[in-house]
Amino acid sequence: MSVSSDSYPLTGMASRFVEQLTQCRKLKLKVLEGSGKHVLIELPYDTQLVGYPDTGVIHGGVITTLMDTASGCAVVCSIFDKFRLLEISPTLDLRVDYMKPAEPHKPVFGFAECYKLSSSVAFTRAIAYQDSIDDPIAHAVGSFMRISPEMVGEEFRQALIGGDEYA
Template sequence: MKTNPEFFPMTGLATRFVNQLAQCRRLGLQVHEASEHHVLLELPYNEALIGYPDTGVLHGGVITTLMDTASGCAVVCAIKQKFASLEISPTLDLRVDYMKPAQPHKPIFGFAECYRLSSSVAFTRGFAYQDSIDDPIAHAVGSFMRISPEMIGDAFRQALMGDEQ
């Protein structure tokens, strides 16, 4: 799925962020779109991630990772847009409420938004879903610690900024 950078200007940054994380590469997470307001990721179905062999349903921990990544990525994009800087923002708290199991053999999408930035904490909310965001698999809320831009190493900064430097 190709996105229009005019409508989703943070997609490149979000893609580079996700690709820097080993667990995201292993899970095959893909960024569909990203803006200063939201991030949309896709987790492709993979039989290696099944948590319930009798049903083919993916393990809940994989969905938690999807939502943690989508939420953290939304924080990176919101900070970049608002302050024109990069910050490391580790997860302080993440709550994922599971509403129903994901259907086997279908991708899962993770939508997250950073709805508030305080001086030291970023707050997120989002949904994991398959066919419609109006029929979620899970709901997530999180908080992320804001750490000074100076704490980002040069190699990580260069990897995230890509050609935007």
């Protein structure tokens, strides 16, 4: 899938955010789109992620990690887009409703949006799907703590926005 940086100006920063997280590198998560409104991340199928060897179905914990990461990334992008500030936003709460197992041998996509920013909490909703967002594997809603930009280390800040024209 080709992504235009003009259409999704925060894709680079979102990708660098995901690359900073060890579990995301291990899962080979790839940011396809990043904007102030949403994030779309791809989880490629890998037999090492299978929770049920008899069926080839990816473990539910991996889907939860995808949705938590997409949601947290959406918060970072939303705050940056709105305030031009980089904040770290750990997960306070994440509720995931599973609707069906992912089909084996196919990637899973995590779409998340940050739909509300208060002074101390960001609220998200997310969908994990394969062929169509209208046929979800799981839905999630989450809340993320907003921590002051002063708490972001300089090394992390530079890793995320150092060379980004959008920053």
